[in-house]
Amino acid sequence: MADLAESGVVREVAGRPGQVGRPSLRVEPVSESAVVVAFDLRVESTVVALVGLGGEELWRREQEHARAKYTAKVAVKNLLSLTRQALRRAPEDAAWVGIGIAVPGIVDHADGLVRFAPNLGWVDVPLGALLREAISAEYGFVPHLAISNDADLGALAEHVRGVGADNRNLIYLSGEVGIGGGVIIDGRPMLGAGGFGGEVGHMVVNPAGVECRCGATGCWETVIGRDALVRAAGLKKDHATVEDVIAAAASGSERARRALEEAGDWLGIGLANLVNVFNPEVIVLGGHLRLLHPFASDAVDRHVLTAVPAAREQVRIEVPALSGDSPLLGAAEAAFDALLADPISVIADVAHASAS
Amino acid sequence: MADLAESGVVREVAGRPGQVGRPSLRVEPVSESAVVVAFDLRVESTVVALVGLGGEELWRREQEHARAKYTAKVAVKNLLSLTRQALRRAPEDAAWVGIGIAVPGIVDHADGLVRFAPNLGWVDVPLGALLREAISAEYGFVPHLAISNDADLGALAEHVRGVGADNRNLIYLSGEVGIGGGVIIDGRPMLGAGGFGGEVGHMVVNPAGVECRCGATGCWETVIGRDALVRAAGLKKDHATVEDVIAAAASGSERARRALEEAGDWLGIGLANLVNVFNPEVIVLGGHLRLLHPFASDAVDRHVLTAVPAAREQVRIEVPALSGDSPLLGAAEAAFDALLADPISVIADVAHASAS
Known part of the structure; x- marks a missing residue:
């Protein structure tokens, strides 16, 4: 918690107005201090959001795509372009700490290999490696990348906030x-x-x-x-x-x-x-x-x-509780994982990488 | 481990004969030092065993019963009689530390309430309470009593030793x-x-x-x-x-x-x-x-x-790996749980109760 406060991603605030008795301090995330780009990669559309710490959707967009033509190559190009659009909406000085992607298929978490997404026709698509390469070429660094099954991420989001x-x-x-x-x-x-x-x-x-x-x-x-x-x-x-x-x-x-x-x-x-x-x-x-x-x-x-x-x-x-956006917000949650586990080094990594 | 050694339920032994190099000490359970009575309560028979620490079946018997007439009252009388028979085979000075029962139905672990055993026709049968009463009347004390679903206990046994x-x-x-x-x-x-x-x-x-x-x-x-x-x-x-x-x-x-x-x-x-x-x-x-x-x-x-x-x-x-006895041996495993968690107090309880 001290690390998080020092890095500016949480702040201490007084208890709610109207509260009786001695005001207690609460800790709340500073939504604009750190952001992730979250995707819900559906079979016929991609939903993208810029999400602040604490789960707030700062910007959201849904883009349709043709199911039959949505190959891994097309998907990566699309994800990169939507990442650019999302980051343009990021608050000034916000640290970009992760990308989270919900995929309608079976995913190897460790490296983001999509083993099987039958409704996209994908078998053993190395989405993680392809996206890492594209992001690195564009930005000179890669933030924490979390790729998981859409339902697993929906479960996570409804368990954490739903x-x-x-x-x-x-x-x-x-x-x-x-x-x-x-x-x-x-x-x-x-x-x-x-x-x-x-x-x-x-x-x-x-x-x-x-x-x-x-x-x-x-x-x-x-x-x-x-x-x-x-x-x-x-x-x-x-x-x-x-x-x-x-x-x-x-x-x-x-x-x-x-x-x-x-x-x-x-x-x-x-x-x-x-x-x-x-x-x-x-x-x-x-x-x-x-x-x-x-x-x-x-x-x-x-x-x-x-x-x-x-x-x-x-x-x-x-x-x-999160309507149709549970997988999307679960992807954001997973993308914030690295920050919450080790805030100082992630923020430093991002700052260093951004400056390079 | 020191507690277990002090209570006599494990002993240190030299490495296996034929082992090369400096002989190392191994710890092994003293099978005869502590025993449990384990039951696999099947739909048309009851299997009982006296099991020593480490999972050795010291004695085993299967007794058939008529499915339609196997009420909770009949079952408890039967379990008590088989417990007597099993304990007669216990090694001298062995501590009797538990009873484990595998039941073909849904069981509330905390109190041994059988919620639903459709193939026995049992609904909300308080097997734990009934057996506790019967054992207490017979022996003046009740050792650790573990009642669980047969398949859950089979899984436990095959996971531990199978x-x-x-x-x-x-x-x-x-x-x-x-x-x-x-x-x-x-x-x-x-x-x-x-x-x-x-x-x-x-x-x-x-x-x-x-x-x-x-x-x-x-x-x-x-x-x-x-x-x-x-x-x-x-x-x-x-x-x-x-x-x-x-x-x-x-x-x-x-x-x-x-x-x-x-x-x-x-x-x-x-x-x-x-x-x-x-x-x-x-x-x-x-x-x-x-x-x-x-x-x-x-x-x-x-x-x-x-x-x-x-x-x-x-x-x-x-x-x-344990053939037809996985639930029975899982029941024994569960019955030993209290001993392994707190050997001194369980052994003392049993000794005190036996002497009283």
């Missing part, structure tokens, strides 16, 4: 084209042998169903993923979204209504599985699952009631 | 009438909010299938549990076992052969789910699943190959 702030056992589900999962067990991210745990979207729930992009049949994402919903609703439009399915149901499409109902049923079946397997305090429905929830809550309740009693009594099903 | 001794992420599956799961994450038991995690037998994999005892439809145990296998094989015999199904297939029953094949397929589907969800280093097939494995290994390999690549590369599927 609906799971008081809970030690949390699951965050990212609903986008596919379904990802991030799991916090006893207050710590569940990594598994190689950091690849939590791939609940590929839990087989409907073996009589359709083939998944991963090669298995009847994965959870084949029945509650966005493409599954759009297909079941019979929408012909390019780039149709879950919002489109909901709109179609609202304007009387029986097929869209049935698609939502069936997806709600499958959502409930998978959630009951997670309750039985993990006995969590809270499951957070991120991405499009939070849109699906109002149409699915009866089915969800019905299925979760079939989970083993002791576990079902303890679980809450929630939508994210 | 096929997962070198691994930090392990899943143990108990195949009996139902299917239980014990999960070790990063070297620690995964408890979840209330200690009820790991109920993988109630993961729904076949929603078009049959109703489970738990009330849901198509749980994993409805397709790989013992009763499911016996039914699919068309065996009419009372108390038929998985061994009977295997024998029927070996003597030419096409129906039994197909039952084994189908169960193998479902085993593979569920294992792939666990690989995706947990990214474990090893999954241990306990109980009858180890008998099923030779007939299922092709199907298991085929399904596990559909798990996400990074996770499937890291997993081994194994049979238990």
